[in-house]
Amino acid sequence: MEEITKFYQENNAVIVGYFLQFIAAIVIFYVGRLVAKVVKRLLERALLSRHIDKAVVSFMASIVYAIILIATVLMALSQVGVETTSFIAILGAAGLAIGLALQGSLANFASGILIILFRPFKSGDYIDAGGVSGTVDKIEIFQTIMTTPDNKRVIVPNAKITGGPITNYSAEPTRRVDILVGIAYDADLRLAKKLLEEIINADERVLPAPKPLIAVAALADSSVNIHVRPWVNAADYWGMYWDTLEKIKLTFDEHGIGIPFPQMDVHIKKDTQE
Structure with a gap:
């Protein structure tokens, strides 16, 4: 007991400093998590007010929540003296590797977000996009499902839709x-x-x-x-x-009005010689 007391007296300032840093890290974590929840709730309300699909809203809100929470954890670890530079480098390298591996999927994902946010068309509209003409059945994160006039279901990648002109025949009354x-x-x-x-x-x-x-x-x-x-x-x-x-x-x-077809009149001229 005397040794513990002696150790505390000799390292009083250091122990108190670490304790305060630990408390500050806990406060940062809880405040950051609260901010993440508030931002997630506000984002959900904003997107739902634009009549965006609930599944898409939940997915986007979860991504934003995870990003804020990861940043909060890194700030809390940095507060207690943990070197976070290596963590950030690892996360960056992992993100780059995943992005290169899923380049096509990420392009479709980004295009799906743009379609959902800017709404150039909605379910039930007849459109011409991505080389396909048909009625939009469902708009998903990675693809748009369309039904052609002869009742064929066509799944078109979202990146192909946003990569070219979109003609919406149902936009105007x-x-x-x-x-x-x-x-x-x-x-x-x-x-x-x-x-x-x-x-x-x-x-x-x-x-x-x-x-x-x-x-x-x-x-x-x-x-x-x-x-x-x-x-x-x-x-x-x-x-x-x-x-x-x-x-x-x-x-x-x-009424005897003719509708002609393409035709050509050929005139033959015969030359006479003495």
Whole structure:
């Protein structure tokens, strides 16, 4: 007992210093863990308010929580005198090795985060992205699942989607139907335009505004091309497109307006010699 007392008296300042450092490390750890929980909770609320999938929100919040907690542990160890430089170097080397090994997966992961945050499309939208056209079924961290019009399920890596243009056909409530009609040069142009106007005006799916456009587009090699451009609700696009093509063909046949096919007239000239 006397030896312990003597040791304490001789090393009083050092023991008290280590004890205070230990207490400070514990305080840093608990404060850091509290901050990590608060940041995680705030991040979850912010992401959920943007209607992001709960599984994705939980995954991202857990990553942020782990990063803050690791930084807190390193600060606490540094407070008690533990050299953390080697730990940081090891973590950096491990992170670099993992990043190189999972380069493609990390690119898909980062792209998935961008898609979820900026929301260029959502589930149920019909899009053209990554070389695939279809309806978005599910947006996941590493890939997006789409269903094509012929009911094929296609899984597209997120990096391929964000690496090129994204066309979202469902983003706007209305769409313009573009139909190009060619008539013969000897056909009655005024009658053709009148019939096209009657076809468009008789369709209830055509919106009054913007006003449909019917105009001559070009004097082509074999035909006079006419642009027909009505506006419809996005859900009526394909039905309107197919029905109008059929009506145009039947109506033009009834009125004798020909729709020519590409052709070439060859004139043979015969030279005569005395």
